[in-house]
Amino acid sequence: MRRSIATVSLSGTLRDKLQAIAAARFDGIELFEPDFTNARMSAAELRTQCEDLGLRIELFQPFRDFEGMPQAAFERSLERAEKKFDLMEALGCPLMLVCSNTSPLALPDPALAAEQLRALAERAARRNLRIGFEALAWGRHVKLWRQAWDIVQRVDHPHLGLIVDSFHTFSLKDSPQGIADVGEKLFFVQMADAPLMGLDVIDWARHHRNFPGQGQFDVVGFFEQCVRAGYSGPLSLEIFNDVFRATPNRRIAVDAMRSLLWLEGEVRHRLEQAGAQDAAAAQLLQRQELFDPPPVPAFNGVSFIEFAVDGAHAESLGELLRQLGFQFAGRHRSKAVTLFRQGGIRIVLNQQATSAARERFSVQGPSVCALGLRTGDPVGALNRATALQSARYEAPTGAGEQRLPSIVSPGGVIVHFVDEALGENGLFEKDFILEAEDGAAGAGLQAIDHLAIGLTPDRLDTWVLFCRAVLGLDAADAVKFADPFGLIRSTGMSDAARRLRLVLNMSMSERTRMAQAAQASGGVGVQHIAFASGDLLASVERLKATGLRFVPISDNYYDDLPTRFELDAAFVERLRAAGILFDRSAQGDYLHAYTEPYAGAGFFFELVQRLDDYDGYGAVNAPARMASQAQEERQ
């Protein structure tokens, strides 16, 4: 299936955009007319540039305010169309998008609309051009794809067809059901996702669309309908997004391609599942050239976390880990790399033995440079990731050393896929001289509950898509909470079994600690690591006794707590004494505490305990931590 993207979706000059689009291996573009109008480049020059880059100009868009107009306006529009047809011929572009009329002059008369579109199709036919008619969600009379389809059917002209756009359908809560019956009259498909927002449809459309898999629409269901209509491409993106407009276009173009590959893969998967009972689906799979990535493997938690450090930090971070109840577990046979363990948690301190660790340290100082994710199928995970445009990471390994299937996540942290058959230590047995386990319980920390990743605003959608497409995680609803210097937006991502949890945090202000840390990390950095305890009160009491410093919580917080939840007074006093925060949802309770940030670096640790099926991350308590830290700084 040919893949395409509208030029409006990216930042930069038209020339820059084309280069980014070609570099991300698209087959073609939708030319957004203002991009051409403002370019100091003739149609012939643009055509040559596209040809040189291997890009087709699939669609010229938009042609506005055409159908259902009074006669005089209609005639002027036909003249206008002829000028645009001249341009399309010069560009070598075969198809024009006519979006439904928004003019206050438009008449509510589908028969008139049909008559006028027939005249336009007739003129297009003389030049062997085609017209696609699309319902704009804010069209004056034609808002739904079915209304546009009704008019296209009335016209019944070979040079007039239907264009559908998932945004216009879902933003009006309309259903794509029935697009499958449009058949060969479906001339073009535009796919857009978006977050659900209580916003005017026009503002929503012009500022907040994003790529399939980044938002909350049923884009897979929509595109399945198109494929079932027999549509075989181009599959195209027309994305108006304020952040994308302001982000270097190479990065956004990679996300764009990833979103289409993911979308095709999801639809293929659905058709395959239907295939046994559904001959049509099986046949479509034969014919449609849908992208076929390997399935998402099941992940089973975080196998290890690796920090990039220098010698001094190896010492002080090692000391902090010991304070947290970790044991020194071993040393790499040939490199300055050490291992710490507690319960099922493994932490590696890498004195920059690998290039990835070196690079991360040089950007961010001591910080997480790599994660290991546990899975039954590491090679499958790698193949899935590279099929979806992740770069493979080849660690420099010595002779006979363990080699892991690994990728570079957006922004540079390395993700290793670790065979769960190796167990907790198997991975390290070959390369490390391991100490014997002494059976000490440490502080009772058992596993990594979640990782929180701090992102600059231009990285959030990239990471949502990476988590969804490459790792198979779903996004919970985003929450916003207040830091003393601005709002933070937080999105939990996890698999259905809740075995892998990542929290994507973004500061909406430039003045918060989190924003500064995200900036300092080059846009993406692990902000905190949450360790799970089976008895958090006991763990914290033990750790406080060793002198570990937690972020102090205001007494006022504990005075207020019993007004929010029905809690035993003695329990509240234990929380107060330990400085543990509390949250409750319909599913269960959550206890958590934060350590002070590690020696001025951007990261810290959280200790958590989930009771029953609590599924969140205590976001409601984050302001108590952030306010406390700010007060510390100001004193």
Next chain:
Amino acid sequence: MRRSIATVSLSGTLRDKLQAIAAARFDGIELFEPDFTNARMSAAELRTQCEDLGLRIELFQPFRDFEGMPQAAFERSLERAEKKFDLMEALGCPLMLVCSNTSPLALPDPALAAEQLRALAERAARRNLRIGFEALAWGRHVKLWRQAWDIVQRVDHPHLGLIVDSFHTFSLKDSPQGIADVGEKLFFVQMADAPLMGLDVIDWARHHRNFPGQGQFDVVGFFEQCVRAGYSGPLSLEIFNDVFRATPNRRIAVDAMRSLLWLEGEVRHRLEQAGAQDAAAAQLLQRQELFDPPPVPAFNGVSFIEFAVDGAHAESLGELLRQLGFQFAGRHRSKAVTLFRQGGIRIVLNQQATSAARERFSVQGPSVCALGLRTGDPVGALNRATALQSARYEAPTGAGEQRLPSIVSPGGVIVHFVDEALGENGLFEKDFILEAEDGAAGAGLQAIDHLAIGLTPDRLDTWVLFCRAVLGLDAADAVKFADPFGLIRSTGMSDAARRLRLVLNMSMSERTRMAQAAQASGGVGVQHIAFASGDLLASVERLKATGLRFVPISDNYYDDLPTRFELDAAFVERLRAAGILFDRSAQGDYLHAYTEPYAGAGFFFELVQRLDDYDGYGAVNAPARMASQAQEERQ
């Protein structure tokens, strides 16, 4: 009238907020409960701090989900309230805000709500505390102030009254008419403005409120109703705004105070106007202590513009002005300051003789450091401005030199008020050795049409309020347009007679030229100066002949123009040859062209011609300029 602000309106820790609030000379605060809950400061400490700063704690807010609940929940809420009463007593705070219930458990039963609020008022009375009941726009059953008022009347208890908030009224398109009849039961008034937005009322409320005079609500009409109710304070601000949360709080607190002073002044003005026919209004004026600023004087255009330059820039900018058809008009008697003139335009190049020019040059390089605004009452203008919290600017003047009433605008550009009786040259006759005018027409530039000011996002509302409150300008609807690297938001501000026009531009992206210039200027800088010509085609043709460089406009723009407007083909070709942009509204036409930026500095010139009553600024054409400039850079 005592003035107050909710702590949620500002950034920072609670301690920081109190200091900023006191520094801006507020009399009190609304304590937003989470600010206290998260503060590591006891109630007694907070009380002492407020007393030390001369701040009352006027209101404790919010107490949620109280009225109209099933019995068990009601009883728990009473217990909760008693805990908060304890806290209020410790704080010395006399009034609690109860906002209407949003709980799904709330019952649609005003009689029950009244009964429960009576019980709460009764308990408050025992401690000599008071309860104010406020309708939240998204309350489950009580959304409008009249519904809340109905319940307060049913209760009829001396310790229960009504709280009104302009946001909750206007966001539901409800009217404040009738608040005047509430009388002494009006316990507290919260004033918020907001831009009109097609957004969910909750998101709108929580992220986009702003100070009176910064938005589009009829805040004056609302507050007039409160004053007519006999309300005598506190006048308070409760503003949830994402930008304010992320901006240094001293700056925002100054805006907050300015907004209240302006609001009081506007209501006073209305009552004065009504006073002759309206005895009640006259009496209120006697009693109410409404702030009384001098009226806004009429402005009559820009008298002069002053650039801060060094010697080299004085030369090259002088050369550019000559190219633009300006004449050298004279030299300051004692300072390195020169004057250029054309038509009614006067431009001063100041080689940093004054401290303001020196400071501006050191921040921004060559740039506008001062404006002169023509008015019949310069001293009145100064008094108005200082009454509304503008800092007076005292220029260092030599013996016998002209001294102007002057202020510092937000961000540092100096605004001088120039007596229009001085005519075009009178201002300069004393201090300058003037050349005789040679009568040459120059390029036919006659006046300054407008100034465009480039602002960082945290400066926009500040400037809207400064323009409205200090200069008496009104805001037109904001427009957004696309730079190749992000969106620009532009707001025209002008007086009713259209004699003074300022355009406030803000980049929504950090990567546009405009954003970079605004950053480089320290947040506020004059971005371009638009000169009016009576015959722009002639002016541009003459200037091009002198070799002046304009931003080149794409041929495609002119190919497209006849499809947008009915224009004579020969006229379009003249526009193309001259590189002039064209816009048309229902009121008239607009022709304009942009010079290339001055030697890498952040500013440039625009040449414009308004035909008939065109009232905009050609925003639709800005993308053609910006795309062209970006292409230039990339080649």
